[in-house]
Amino acid sequence: MDTKSLARVACITGANHGIGLALTHRLLEEQWQVIAIIRSSFATDDIQIQQAIQDQRLRIYVADVSDFEQLRTALTQIQAREIHIDILYNNAGGSYPELSFSPQGRELHFDTQTVAPYIILKELEKLLQQGNLRTVINTSSAVFATRLTFDPDQLEHPTTFKPLIGAYATAKLALSLWTSERASEFEHLKGMKLLSVDPGGNNTLRSGKKSGIPFFIQILTRLFFPAPTHGASLLYDAALGENRSLLVAGDYIVKGKTTRLKFKQSASIISERVHRIYEQEYKR
Ligand SMILES: CC(=O)CC(=O)SCCNC(=O)CCNC(=O)[C@H](O)C(C)(C)COP(=O)(O)OP(=O)(O)OC[C@H]1O[C@@H](n2cnc3c(N)ncnc32)[C@H](O)[C@@H]1OP(=O)(O)O
Numbered sequence: 001m002d003t004k005s006l007a008r009v010a011c012i013t014g015a016n017h018g019i020g021l022a023l024t025h026r027l028l029e030e031q032w033q034v035i036a037i038i039r040s041s042f043a044t045d046d047i048q049i050q051q052a053i054q055d056q057r058l059r060i061y062v063a064d065v066s067d068f069e070q071l072r073t074a075l076t077q078i079q080a081r082e083i084h085i086d087i088l089y090n091n092a093g094g095s096y097p098e099l100s101f102s103p104q105g106r107e108l109h110f111d112t113q114t115v116a117p118y119i120i121l122k123e124l125e126k127l128l129q130q131g132n133l134r135t136v137i138n139t140s141s142a143v144f145a146t147r148l149t150f151d152p153d154q155l156e157h158p159t160t161f162k163p164l165i166g167a168y169a170t171a172k173l174a175l176s177l178w179t180s181e182r183a184s185e186f187e188h189l190k191g192m193k194l195l196s197v198d199p200g201g202n203n204t205l206r207s208g209k210k211s212g213i214p215f216f217i218q219i220l221t222r223l224f225f226p227a228p229t230h231g232a233s234l235l236y237d238a239a240l241g242e243n244r245s246l247l248v249a250g251d252y253i254v255k256g257k258t259t260r261l262k263f264k265q266s267a268s269i270i271s272e273r274v275h276r277i278y279e280q281e282y283k284r
Pocket residue numbers: 013014015016017018019020037038039040063064065066091092093094095096112139140141142143198199200201202203204205206212213217231
């Protein structure tokens with residue numbers, strides 16, 4: 001029996017830590033297969049994960065998604081080896097501690113969390129069209145809710161840097177903006193449903209890792225934030241929960257509910273810019 005063609009398959013970026021790992025565990029428990037795009041390894045003492053790797057229910061493709069050459073290698077392998085994808089979870093990301101740049105020379109949060117998800121979507125859209133659910137969940141954030149201003153021209157080469165509420169927040173905002181802008185095209189032309197979802201505050205802190213979370217939020221996180229299973233269940237529900245049919249393509253979901261997206265007037269500029277980077281740099 002061809003188990004790959006019958007299985008329900010999710011592709012999860014950043015599947016080996018934090019929210020992505022919790023989501024991977026849940027889907028494997030529910031007999032899904034998972035295509036993991038990761039830049040570092042899964043824990044060797046995680047028995048469920050190691051068993052799933054051995055059974056090929058969890059298939060690993062290695063790439064730092066901020067590096068387009070690594071991304072190209074992984075996506076080409078996925079296109080060659082996989083048969084279909086039901087749900088794409090564009091989840092890889094994080095809050096970096098200082099201003100840094102991707103191998104392409106743009107601000108790192110922007111290439112990782114705004115541009116890479118679009119490239120992954122475009123490159124995997126044929127596999128998604130072979131699947132049953134044709135759903136794309138982009139991991140966003142509500143951390144930009146308090147922003148009063150947003151200048152799209154600062155995304156690629158910002159002149160200032162603030163952890164979490166600066167480039168991290170604007171990259172997530174830009175992700176939600178292109179998701180909302182492109183959703184109807186993907187729905188009508190390709191039968192696909194694109195959503196961006198805030199997984200809420202989660203305790204993803206790890207000792208020994210330099211954190212891009214401001215100190216007082218680290219304290220709040222340790223004291224009050226739930227385990228990453230919380231964020232994973234919000235991402236899960238957007239695609240598979242009982243209220244999923246109430247969500248409309250392009251919606252931005254916070255705490256499970258459709259929420260007004262700020263700065264919508266910039267959505268077309270962001271969307272065009274991300275598409276141009278894909279066409280001119282990635283496809284070249
Ligand atoms: C005031 C407030 O507003 C308070 C808050 O609520 S703050 C929290 C706001 N919540 C959100 O923004 C929701 C979404 N994000 C999160 O929850 C995140 O936990 C966070 C952004 C807050 C913190 O992220 P983080 O601690 O830097 O990252 P973490 O959760 O450890 O994930 C890193 C993993 O993502 C993946 N990843 C990250 N970058 C990647 C890349 N370039 N390529 C591939 N995988 C990548 C990897 O699995 C990575 O693990 P490794 O470093 O071992 O490879």
